[in-house]
Amino acid sequence: MKIKNNFAQAPIQLRMMCVAFLLLSGTQLFSNTMFQKQTVVQAFKEYRGTVIDSKSKSALAFATLNVNDTNISTVTNSDGEFLLKVPSDLINNEMTISFLGYQTKIIPLSNLNGEDIQILLEESVMQLSEVKINAHKDARSLVKLALAKKSENYLDKETVMTAFYRETIKKRRRNASLSEAIVEIYRHPYSSSKTDKVKLIKARKSTDYNRLDTLAIKLQGGPFSALYADVIKYPQYIFNDVNLFNYDFSFDKATEINNRAVYVVKFKQRPDIVEPMHYGKLYIDVENYSLISAIYNLNVENGEMAAELFVKKKPIGVTVYPTEAAYRVDYRLKDDQWYYGYSNIQLTFKVNWRGRLFNSVYTLSSEMAITDWQKSLDDGFTRKETLRPSVILSDEASGFSDPRFWGEYNIIEPEKSIESAIEKINKQLEKRKVDNQ
Template sequence: MKKKIIISMQKWAGLNAILFIIVLAPLAILAQENQEAFHTFRGEVVDSDNNRPLVFATLSVEDTNISTITNTEGSFQLKVPKEITSGHVIVSFLGYQTKRVPLDQLKRKNNKIALDVSVTQLSEVGVEIPKNAAALVRQTLARKGENYYNDPMLMTAFYRETIKRRRRNVSLSEAVVNIYKSPYNSERRDAVELFKARKSTDYSRLDTIALKLQGGPFNTLYVDIMKYPEYIFDNESFENYKFSFDRSTLINDRLIYVIDFKQHETILEPLYQGKLFIDIENKTLTSAIYSLNITDRERAARLFVRRKPPKVDVWPTEVSYRVDYREKDGKWYYGYSNAALTFKVDWEDKLFNSVYSMTAEMAVTDWEPNVSGELPKNRNRLKKSIILSDEAIGFSDPDFWGEYNIIEPEKSIESAIKKIQRQLKRARRNGGNSIP
């Protein structure tokens, strides 16, 4: 019999709660109409000097709101409507020169886009570094009403979450969602509506527990620091951090301050450490990469574990986050975020412990002004307690996503999807209806 362990992220940004529960449900098959009203371009973005893949590089279609990002292997998949026949794809990455690639020069696959490193010292352009890094961060947070979109937006986003036991995929869920993004100077929270989703699970790989991730897209949406600063830099906790300047860099050919932050040594409560990337000209947060400071295993376990069997220890070993913002017409908005958790489960009567990892990521692939300010009806809104793998269907249709831009799957995930589809074909040939 599978045991139940409940883990919660409490107030921490990102993953709301992780549940070890015993709910197994069959997947349904949904046939989708394949509408080829778009061109698909695949390839990779690399460093021009050493050919190293550039992870989470942004690709945007010029003069549109269509965009995507590279995956953890530097690969991308970009879908462009057929009516767009000219223009450029803008490719950008932190610390590199932005490149404009003519759309008519892109091939359907095997594109290789190389970016050049661009390292600029502030002294080279006559920009004076402020003396107080903490004051700059406060100023940046205070300017969200000036620098970020203050009109309602309707975003289309692709969300993916994976659960692994060591290196083997246990659960994969993907979704296209509509985000009803409220103005950055508004206290109203964003609403999310599920448009389309699919999943696959293999709980036989989890030994005596079944593992599910609670929170779905909210795991990543709440990593938007400028919209939800209370999850990391509220008025009470701000003084618990030490801020300092690191070497400057470039994003989209714009000069960027890099600020390191970490909690003071006298603070025992687990807080965050990482880097903030702030635009020099207008004091805008363009990106943030940070992690939870886990130095005390028992304290970290108390933060996350709410209920567990008496003969098992559960503790996190790594909790990390990333958020990237994009700019259009002088205003910035949420573009991409991810959250990752690694933890160990140690059974008293077993010789070795088990290592599990969960990753959630979401990328905005298109958006438009929400002129009417409409919101989804309550019955259509996703709840913060959603378990996406309970809402999604299966992998029966290889053209499931149609025209929607997604994050190109990593090789391990792509292999898992192909394996699922082969199993489905065999089941149909054999007249069975078993679906993984």
């Protein structure tokens, strides 16, 4: 007999990032301006470059760069590229570059010229002692211990974090939409069960509706979806008290992160569980059992059941089901306490139209990086300012405007493909203006 997990709760847990596939109606307009290049008086210095593997020379996506003795940081994009903006009074600090499974590197900012920087990281191989290897023979117990020690190992104060958030929609390999935002996050202590609050500071967007093939795709959840990937603060979305026992846990080869020995725990749903659950790897510090990183996927083998978790609305005659749902969350260390630093979510959907020979494939990605934070004594977010967990960022954004505002904020460097897409959209916009004259 097949055993079912607590699937009644699953839609609540997973629909934090829902997708609406809607038929377009009427005339859709492009945003007013796109990535306008303007001269901004800079009170900061920019450092632009790539992080790569020292041997293979391959790009290292999602590497973290942090300005030492500050909370200023950013991450590399999928091409290993970064753009780090540092206030002028901090350019004599050092920068720490770290990546999962690689040796951490520290470089004085004064040694960098600011442009075309190439940072090489060496892979780290960690051989744990027999004592450490045998300390935890039960991988499930180690995961439970990591979840239980969140009050000790993670930020225990109210914190206001500044974050950069981005959503992209691609039709097959071509970019169709880009939304970005600077947000402030009022984070409760990890020991608290209260939900964090998010305030939108500024948002911008660009959409090429011609590429959406008569479909308007909207991503519900926005920055909250990125926050809920934090499995320590929000274990109920993946490892709640009920479904924790519906997973099989096992040890993988140990590694090293930021010069710290790390257990690697693999997990997947038990074979007798039929509903979609997650599978992936957890990276747990050997010394204090902190979860440092988690990389996991949702099992979408049952496309119909998986679709129920994500697809909020679709036109009649259209079948939509996910082919990939991938998640990643990384934590950063400050004053011997860890905190959420970065998360990335990628959803791929196949769309079949009744009566059409070919289908369409859409990929929706969202990522958020904490770029600065400070401890707070009180909650300064008013109810009017606070975003709803069901927010659709593209509805809140108002075009690529106010470039002066974005100048000083650290963002995730745009991928070449996104830059190319926006350049093409610009050309179409200019052509439309000429045709209308």
